[in-house]
Amino acid sequence: MINLRDKGAELWENSGRPARVAIVLASIAAVASLPFMGGTILNTPVASYESVLVNPVAMFVLMAIGLNIVIGKSGLLDLGYVAFFAIGAYTMGLLGTKTDLNTWEILPIGIAMSMFAGLILGVPALKLRGDYLAIITLGFGEIVRIIALNLQVLGRAEGIQNIPTPPPIFGVEYAFDSHRIYFWTLLVFILLAIWMVRRLSARRAGRAWESIRQDEDVAELLGVPTFKYKIWAFVLGASVGGAAGVLYASKTLYIAPDNFTLQISILILACVVFGGMGNIWGVILGAVVLAYLPDRIRFLSEARLLVFGLVLVIMMNLRPDGLLPRKKREKALVTKEKS
Amino acid sequence: MTEPLLSLKNVTMKFGGVTALNDVSFDVKPQEILGLIGPNGAGKTTIFNVITGVYQLTSGAISFEGESLAGKKRYKITRSGVARTFQNIRLWGDMTSLENVMTATDTHKKSGLLSGLFGMPISRREEKRDKARAQELLDFIGIGEYSDRLAKNLPYGVQRRLEIARALGTEPKLLLLDEPAAGFNPAEKVELAETIRRIRYAGYTVLLIEHDMSLVMKVSDRVVVLDFGQKIADDLPKAIQEDPRVIEAYLGVPENAS
Numbered sequence: 001m002i003n004l005r006d007k008g009a010e011l012w013e014n015s016g017r018p019a020r021v022a023i024v025l026a027s028i029a030a031v032a033s034l035p036f037m038g039g040t041i042l043n044t045p046v047a048s049y050e051s052v053l054v055n056p057v058a059m060f061v062l063m064a065i066g067l068n069i070v071i072g073k074s075g076l077l078d079l080g081y082v083a084f085f086a087i088g089a090y091t092m093g094l095l096g097t098k099t100d101l102n103t104w105e106i107l108p109i110g111i112a113m114s115m116f117a118g119l120i121l122g123v124p125a126l127k128l129r130g131d132y133l134a135i136i137t138l139g140f141g142e143i144v145r146i147i148a149l150n151l152q153v154l155g156r157a158e159g160i161q162n163i164p165t166p167p168p169i170f171g172v173e174y175a176f177d178s179h180r181i182y183f184w185t186l187l188v189f190i191l192l193a194i195w196m197v198r199r200l201s202a203r204r205a206g207r208a209w210e211s212i213r214q215d216e217d218v219a220e221l222l223g224v225p226t227f228k229y230k231i232w233a234f235v236l237g238a239s240v241g242g243a244a245g246v247l248y249a250s251k252t253l254y255i256a257p258d259n260f261t262l263q264i265s266i267l268i269l270a271c272v273v274f275g276g277m278g279n280i281w282g283v284i285l286g287a288v289v290l291a292y293l294p295d296r297i298r299f300l301s302e303a304r305l306l307v308f309g310l311v312l313v314i315m316m317n318l319r320p321d322g323l324l325p326r327k328k329r330e331k332a333l334v335t336k337e338k339s
Numbered sequence: 340m341t342e343p344l345l346s347l348k349n350v351t352m353k354f355g356g357v358t359a360l361n362d363v364s365f366d367v368k369p370q371e372i373l374g375l376i377g378p379n380g381a382g383k384t385t386i387f388n389v390i391t392g393v394y395q396l397t398s399g400a401i402s403f404e405g406e407s408l409a410g411k412k413r414y415k416i417t418r419s420g421v422a423r424t425f426q427n428i429r430l431w432g433d434m435t436s437l438e439n440v441m442t443a444t445d446t447h448k449k450s451g452l453l454s455g456l457f458g459m460p461i462s463r464r465e466e467k468r469d470k471a472r473a474q475e476l477l478d479f480i481g482i483g484e485y486s487d488r489l490a491k492n493l494p495y496g497v498q499r500r501l502e503i504a505r506a507l508g509t510e511p512k513l514l515l516l517d518e519p520a521a522g523f524n525p526a527e528k529v530e531l532a533e534t535i536r537r538i539r540y541a542g543y544t545v546l547l548i549e550h551d552m553s554l555v556m557k558v559s560d561r562v563v564v565l566d567f568g569q570k571i572a573d574d575l576p577k578a579i580q581e582d583p584r585v586i587e588a589y590l591g592v593p594e595n596a597s
Contacts, residue, residue: 196456203455203466207434207442214431221391223417223446223509232452326433 005279005324032187035180044295050179055251056291058186059244064271064287065193065280066240071269072278072326073201074233075213076126077134079265080141083121084114084238086260088245090148093160093255103166103250107243114242115235117144122234126227129216141265149257159256166250174250182251189247190284193240197280200236209233213278274315276322285323342405344369344544345390345421345513350399352382352389352568359385361568362399367513372535372545374559374576376552378588381565383548384426387515391423392416403513418446422511424502426518426548432491436482436501439490440473443508473508479541480504480534496527503534507543514538516547520554532558556580564588 015023034042038049063085070078091110095101101109125136148154155161165174166185174181200206208229211219220226249255267290275286294308315323343366352360360382367373375383388394390401392413401408408416422443431439448469450462477483480500485493490501499519506514516535520528528551535558539545549555555562556576564572564579566588572579579585 199456199458200452203452203462204445204448204450205452205455207438207445210434210438211431211442214433215429217393218425218429218431219442220413221393221417221423222443222505223414223422224442225414229452 005276005282008281028187028191032184035183042296044292044298046298047295048179050183051177052292052295054179054182054186055248056295057288058183058190059248060268060271060287060291061284062186062190062193062244062247063241063268064275064283065190065197066237066244067268068272068278068280068283069197069209069240070233070237071272072283073197073206073213074209074230076230076233077130078137078234078237079134079262079269080121080137080139080144081237081241081268082260082262082264083137083141083144084117084241085245085248085264086144086148087114087117088242089249089255089260090154090160090245091242092246092249093163094154096163096249097160102164103246104169107246110246111239111242114238114245118235118238119231122231126230126234138262138265141262145257145260148260155256157257159254159259160249161254163249163253163255165253176253182247186247189243193243194280194284196236201280205229205232270312274312274322276324276326278326279322279324282322282324282326289323341368343367344404345546346402347386347390348400348402350386350389350401351397352385352394353397359568360389363565363568363570364399365563365570365573367544367546369512369544370539370542371560372539372547372558374555374562375546375548375565376550376555376562377565380567381588382568383565384517385568386565387423387517387546387548390416390515391421414446417509417511420510420512421515422506422509422513423515424499424506424517424519426521428495428498428502430490430498430501430505433489435487435489436477436493436497436504437470437473437486439501439505440476440508441469443505444469444472444510446509473504476504476507477501479537480507481530495522499523500531500534503538507538511543513544513546516545516549518548518550520549520551528554 012020012023035050035053043049044052063081067078067081070076070081088110091113092103092106095106095109096103121137121140125133125140128136149157165176168174172181208219208224211222211224212226212229216226271287271290272283273286274290275284276282293311294304297304297307300307319325345367348364350360350363351358363382363386375386377383385394389396390408392408392411396409403419403421406419431442434442448465450459450465454462474483474486477486480503482497482500482504485497490498493501499522503516503519520531523531532554535545535547547555547559559576562572562574562576562579563570564585571584571588572582574582
């Protein structure tokens with residue numbers, strides 16, 4: 001099978017600065033023009049194409065990037081990622097309906113709340129490893145949903161209705177059905193998240209996470225403050241999930257506990273694994289495919305989920321490390337020739 | 340007399356009913372190469388594990404530069420100046436050699452995660468400096484040409500040496516080497532002896548576990564012998580070779596001797 005990852009990396013490494021800028025701008029432009037492709041083969045039957053692009057596609061991509069920091073980079077199996085998404089969404093729902101704050105003012109609060117939740121969960125949970133950590137986080141995801149289901153102020157099973165749309169920004173109006181605007185807004189957040197992850201990966205934090213993922217005991221014995229970096233991974237992952245939650249609530253304008261089930265955690269996890277754990281481009285691709293596919297094949301009606309499952313099973317057999325796995329290339333030969 | 344760098348006093352380590360170390364005391368002096376030998380299961384690696392904080396002592400005390408190591412977090416022990424290699428190679432296989440060493444040099448960085456994120460000058464400066472330092476260490480150990488190769492794809496001998504380079508990356512005062520020559524051929528062993536001496540001349544103190552007697556006797560200034568968790572000898576290499584208790588531990592006693 002062709003190795004897309006290496007082809008991409010080669011192209012990137014062999015280009016100079018102007019070429020790189022051009023590649024980045026061209027890719028952003030291509031992605032930003034996706035909402036105009038509704039008339040092509042990309043169109044989804046039944047569901048509105050543009051709304052599918054916003055939710056689930058862009059939402060899944062953003063959350064998968066966040067979860068990838070936790071699972072792909074640091075190797076911490078988090079099965080309750082939906083909790084941070086829910087906390088962001090409920091922060092938006094509650095403050096948006098009860099106070100005069102608008103989406104952009106609530107956004108930092110929502111992110112902070114999720115990060116705080118990540119810290120609260122992380123401090124006790126990150127003393128555990130592997131399966132035990134997975135079980136604790138799984139429980140946390142359920143706890144958050146059940147609290148929302150039982151607290152009067154959070155609307156119990158009816159949830160929160162009439163959440164306001166974001167106010168205009170730079171003269172752009174956010175109408176309930178202006179999917180394109182929401183898509184571009186999410187794109188900005190996705191780009192920010194990509195920037196953050198790529199920046200951190202190349203520096204000290206990235207190496208610390210990588211060493212923890214591969215052998216935590218050795219990392220600690222070689223002076224890596226493992227607990228601190230695991231908490232950071234959790235908190236940063238939570239911040240991205242929280243941001244996604246705030247935006248989700250201001251898009252759907254109605255949230256209920258049923259939007260935040262374990263199934264979301266598992267689907268996002270599937271995006272990360274399917275795309276290629278640890279490789280941000282793989283994770284994005286995985287999220288796009290898994291979010292888009294079920295709506296694209298909706299004409300199959302009943303057989304839809306069966307086909308979806310089959311695709312997953314076949315792909316994981318063909319590419320067990322994901323669509324674009326993380327493995328780095330070896331550059332030894334190139335370096336030798338130079339010296 | 341100089342202050343010992345590392346000092347073990349009446350160190351006892353029990354795992355349930357098994358006594359792995361029984362009342363072991365010895366000092367490591369600054370700038371020396373101390374060999375630590377003994378038959379299989381004598382407790383040599385356990386000594387490394389109690390020094391680096393993997394196990395908590397049952398009783399006794401370990402002090403490094405006069406400061407007790409009891410209850411200290413493992414990464415803090417490393418930061419105070421003790422680094423080790425592993426008997427069964429435990430590199431981070433999916434990272435390059437350079438990254439393996441850089442992760443260790445990060446130990447002494449001042450810039451944290453956020454300054455890295457926002458590209459603060461301090462982070463960029465440290466990144467550059469540490470990269471140069473890591474390459475320097477790889478060159479020092481003699482594996483500089485492998486810097487861009489993934490650790491898991493390296494030849495066995497290079498992996499062993501990368502373990503040493505990585506430990507040196509934490510800028511230790513005391514370097515603990517756990518069987519660095521395991522699996523080496525005679526030529527490689529000669530080279531390793533040379534490397535260990537160079538490490539000492541560069542100002543590090545070395546505590547060396549090794550099964551290869553000729554290597555230990557050649558490079559060590561002093562040798563401590565363990566048998567069944569007890570120290571049975573602590574002397575110059577020449578005296579150790581003639582010590583009847585050491586010979587007994589390794590070869591046993593003839594039946595008609597007692």
